[in-house]
Amino acid sequence: MKYWFILLAIICGAIFPIQAGLNNKLTKITSNPIITTFFSVMIGFLSIFFYVIITKQKFPTFIKITESPWYVWLAGTLGTIYVGSIIFLVPKLGIAFTFSLVVTGQIAVSVLLDHFGIFGVREPITLGKIVGSLLIILGVIAVRYG
Structure with missing residues (x-):
């Protein structure tokens, strides 16, 4: 499911x-x-x-x-x-660079919203989430300059 x-x-x-x-x-x-x-x-x-x-x-x-x-x-x-x-x-x-930046913003804010439980969903920040977020930033750089 x-x-x-x-x-x-x-x-x-x-x-x-x-x-x-x-x-x-x-x-x-x-x-x-x-x-x-x-x-x-x-x-x-x-x-x-x-x-x-x-x-x-x-x-x-x-x-x-x-x-x-x-x-x-x-x-x-x-x-x-x-x-x-x-x-x-x-x-x-361009569409790809715009959305790579949008996803970066979405992930960054989502991790913070979850960590602080702002909308009732509490998920602490973990090393994996930090590494994943940094990889997304590297992905944005690759989309832009790759």
Whole structure:
């Protein structure tokens, strides 16, 4: 069962550079990375909106929503910033270098978030995680200069 989750994670990772390439092509049409970001996020919104309607997903009660911490609602904004930043960076750095840097940032922050248990998942930093993170940085250098 866990192997399916690993495969899904790899597929999700593979989707991001494809999305970046498609958004790069769209930016050549719109001539504006902000407008491309708008369309990308809006189409994503419509996709999930129709999925929710078609599959009859249940929404939490209004009380439950208002009781949640304010900062959890920043996730959508962070997603938009992420998409917009990728749209901006890909034409300047290329897809491979952009995503090697993105993965570096993701690993570094993920290790710290886990170590300190910031979002409820506590996994201490280990020598293996430090070595793995350093190898990723070497990979970024290889992607850029190799």
